[in-house]
Amino acid sequence: MAKMGEIDAPELPKKVQPGKIDDTEGEDDADDKVIKIVVVGDGASGKTSICQRFAKESFDKTYHQTLGLDFFSRRIMLPHEMQVLVQIWDIGGQSIAGEMIDKYLTGANIVFLVYDVTNGKSFENVSDWMTVVKKNTKGSETPVRIILMGNKTDLEERRIVTVDQHKNFAQANDMVPVYVSAKTGDTVYMTFRQAVAEVLNVGLSKAEIEADIEIIQGSVVEQSR
């Protein structure tokens, strides 16, 4: 089992997609890079949906609140045959004031700070989340890449948070601004892939950035509810 950070992670039941190679046994392969992504933001902003879209290529329109956290993981292949196990810690929106938040953030390489573009409050609260993230990652050995992620772009007609607000906030706070839709899948996979590649200093060509899902090898593990 790959390293999951400093707290004991629950045993993850294995779920393998049909047609994909079950290589979870090789998770502690010494050649594998392991990248920890922590996903935070207000409740119902779409964090679990984004993780599910990336790890399972699926979307559930019913809201199931995350209590504590959920884990997802997916193995991706970067150029030069670099295998990366992407571990995702999906933090429930209610955990912002919880005692475990510092543990969840320990060892993060990347943080996705998610808000819902149709919900102004979720954008206002990004500041509070950012404060929590910065406070709990400031002693990190390597700099943590923080990505401001506006979700639900499929609901363009209901957008409240403007593109300028999004960009300005990201710029002022050293974050990378991105937009996604967990529902349509728009730019979800590409955002994960690019963030991981940048953390590992792997350059992606335009063709690679646009590379389709076929180039992925691997399997999916998810904690059942």
Ligand SMILES: Nc1nc2c(ncn2[C@@H]2O[C@H](COP(=O)(O)OP(=O)(O)OP(=O)(O)O)[C@@H](O)[C@H]2O)c(=O)[nH]1
């Ligand atoms: N239209 C649309 N709905 C979405 C999108 N992403 C998530 N949703 C819906 O928004 C609701 C909340 O999504 P979740 O992914 O459960 O939200 P969360 O951020 O994990 O919430 P907590 O677990 O409470 O922190 C669900 O009903 C999803 O189906 C999206 O991109 N577009």
Ligand SMILES: [Mg+2]
């Ligand atoms: Mg959730």
